[in-house]
Amino acid sequence: MNSNIHFQLSFIEPQAHYVEVTMQINGIVQDFLDLKMPAWTPGSYLIREFAKNIEQVAAHDPDGNPLRIFKTKKNTWRVETTSGNALVTYRVYSFERSVRTNLVDDQHAFISPAGTFLYVDGYLDHESTVEVILPAQWKKISTGLAPVAGKDHVFFAENFDILYDSPLEIGNQDTWTFVAAGIPHEFAMVGTADYNKEQLSQDITKIVEVETALWGSNPNDRYVFITHNYQSAHGGLEHLNSTVLAASRSAYSSPIGYNNFLSLVAHEYFHLWNVKRLRAEHLGPFNYEEEAYTPLLWIFEGFTAYYDNLITRRCGFRNEQEYLNELVVEFNLVLNRPGHKVQSVGLSSFDTWIKQYRPDENSSNVSISYYNKGAMLATMIDISIIAHTKGEKRLDDVLRAAYKQFYLIEDRGITEKEFQDLAEQVTGVSLQDIFSAVYTTEELDYNAYFNLVGYQFIDQNKLSQTPSLGIKVNHHDGRTTIKGVDRNSAAWTDGLSVDDEIIAVNNNRLDPMGRELDQAITFSAIGDTLTILVSRDGVIREIPVTLKASDKVSYYIERNPESTEEQRRLGNIWLSLQEG
Structure with a gap:
């Protein structure tokens, strides 16, 4: 019997941020099946413990009889079956706004595969298919996965490395296509933003063609840009034949914001070659349970x-x-x-x-x-x-x-x-x-x-001598609080601490924006001592601090x-x- 792994995604309660997953396993005959959830996603080097979002895991045989399933590790569920067949169901809580993690709500679903799909231990090289059951209100799916011919909303992954490298955007995103370097590219815009499709297509075509010329050839038959527009955001994550971008919805209307978005596009597209194919020796094939260390x-x-x-x-x-x-x-x-x-x-x-x-x-x-x-x-x-x-x-x-x-x-x-x-x-x-x-x-x-x-x-x-405390502060709710102390600065040496609330300087109480502190520094010289009154964990302390010269640089490059x-x-x- 040939083995196969098929996933089905459905959305019964998207407003509550859940995606329902069914994993059908056939023909993997062994004493038991260990199903594992990755702990991280390639391109984002942090153990994210995706298993924490899984709940209501159950398993049945093909006749609907329950199979015993239990956890053996934080990210591993063991299914007791000797037939090699199992239908596993689980829910994934999906509410983290980033290019690396799932986000499901009543408007759309962004599926980061490493945080969604279990794999059978020892079968990372196994092919799989993914079927999306679209809610009535959603009409589109954008993904780098290959569609299965003759089947609606079903996609194919040659192995789990490809599956985990192929995010899905599901909803009513604004999509269009253009050809660059002879390759069709899909653009999927999620969320409201004031952008010009024609201009984006023209400019991104230039980026694609300049980068393709640099590298000598383009490895893709098709490429997908998924862009999430937020009130304030900037970032991206590269994938084998797609990328996920996060942008501020106002970025497209200003020259600086728009050019920064184009740089983001250029960055993630450059990764098609640099990281995804030309790579460090420890960056693939991946162990999704452990860190992949590299100095490169x-x-x-x-x-x-x-x-x-x-x-x-x-x-x-x-x-x-x-x-x-x-x-x-x-x-x-x-x-x-x-x-x-x-x-x-x-x-x-x-x-x-x-x-x-x-x-x-x-x-x-x-x-x-x-x-x-x-x-x-x-x-x-x-x-x-x-x-x-x-x-x-x-x-x-x-x-x-x-x-x-x-x-x-x-x-x-x-x-x-x-x-x-x-x-x-x-x-x-x-x-x-x-x-x-x-x-x-x-x-x-x-x-x-x-x-x-x-x-x-x-x-x-270089030639300036500016007095400095060497701190970063936060003004909130009428309070000025230290949020950072630079190593070897005046504050570091004389004992100011992160989370100290600065109440007064030289017996002058600070206003809600802390202007008295700035004035005291401005009208002092290097070597002068300021008397700073702070509240540390509710205890009032007076700390004398001798100002040092700022060591901050401000380089520029010119002809x-x-x-x-x-x-x-x-x-x-x-x-x-x-x-x-």
Whole structure:
């Protein structure tokens, strides 16, 4: 008897945020069936414990007789059957607004497969089908899954890796299609927003075609963009032949918001190649119960973060200065976090499971983002290659060669050494200094790199001496409360603490917006002492704090007036600018 696994999704109480799941298993004959729920979803490196949302699990044989089913682990249900056949039913509570998790309400259902579908232990490579029972009020399904010919609302997944990488949007989303790089693309807009379909199609077509040209070929026969529009949101999650985006519904009506949305599109589409196919050795095939550790997210997320804005520059959506303004944000974000002196970008990648998605009040003091720091290093690699090959090569050539070798030919994950070796082989340029910086907290001489292509990297705060407490505060309900204390700042040294409510400074009570604190700092000098009255857990304390100089930087990137003609030519290549 051939084995098969079939799922059915239905929505009896969508207003209560539930999806009902039926899992039909036939022909998997063994002493028992262990059914498992993934603990995380690829592309989002956090153990999310999806099993917590499952309830009312039951099992029956084909004749409707109940089968014994019980939990053996937090995410494992054992079905006692020797026939290999079982009908398992369960409900999934689905009410978390993110691109990574289920959201079901009376308007639509977004199904994140890793948080919805159980798998049979040992059968991740098994094919499956998914049938959606549409409520009467819903008319559309948008997904990267392949439709089953001759069957309405039934989809096929070759294995569970593909199933878990294929979200479904179900409802009345606004959908349209366009062809880019010779491939049909579907766009599904969820929620109210003021967007221009024709303009989006034209602009995203440019992104698709510029990225396809960079990589050399496009791996898809079809691609789906799912966009959720909220009052305030920005983010995305890549999938094998689709992506889920979160955007602010007002973003499309402002030039800055619209360009930021296009950068988001460019970022997630870039992942078609970088992460989903060209990947680190531990990023697939996946163990959905345990963390997949890698120090290489600085390449796979950081390089993508470098290219997202660069792609919009190449498409003509941003001019030179607008692009440089976006690029320098990556540098200022990292260099203004005290954590850049504590955590290397390699460790940031490895520790993403415990730090990146679980920030707290001390995160800025102990960590950095591999997105930002990876983009910084990608910039240096790209510039170095351009400069030392006189513009004949750049990082594009490395990525294209790596994609061809490690995905199209060998179809396997890579190590950092393999990537570096290939990069140096393709370009003839030593990149050792940059790759060594991955595992140290020492910063490169970024200005020396920018000078190679006719630009300069300048800290406009370098000569200023500004007194600072080194705290972040929150004004709420008439109270000013400390929400962050910078490492080695005045507040850190003299004992102010997160959650302290600041009541007065130098015997002057704070107004609801804390303006007296700002004024006291402004009219003081480095070395002056402020007397700060705080309430700590309801106990009043007076704490003297001696002001230190602010260590915050404010870099900008501009043309170097002392650059040579050759350096300016290389800079034009870097930013895809016209000669002259």
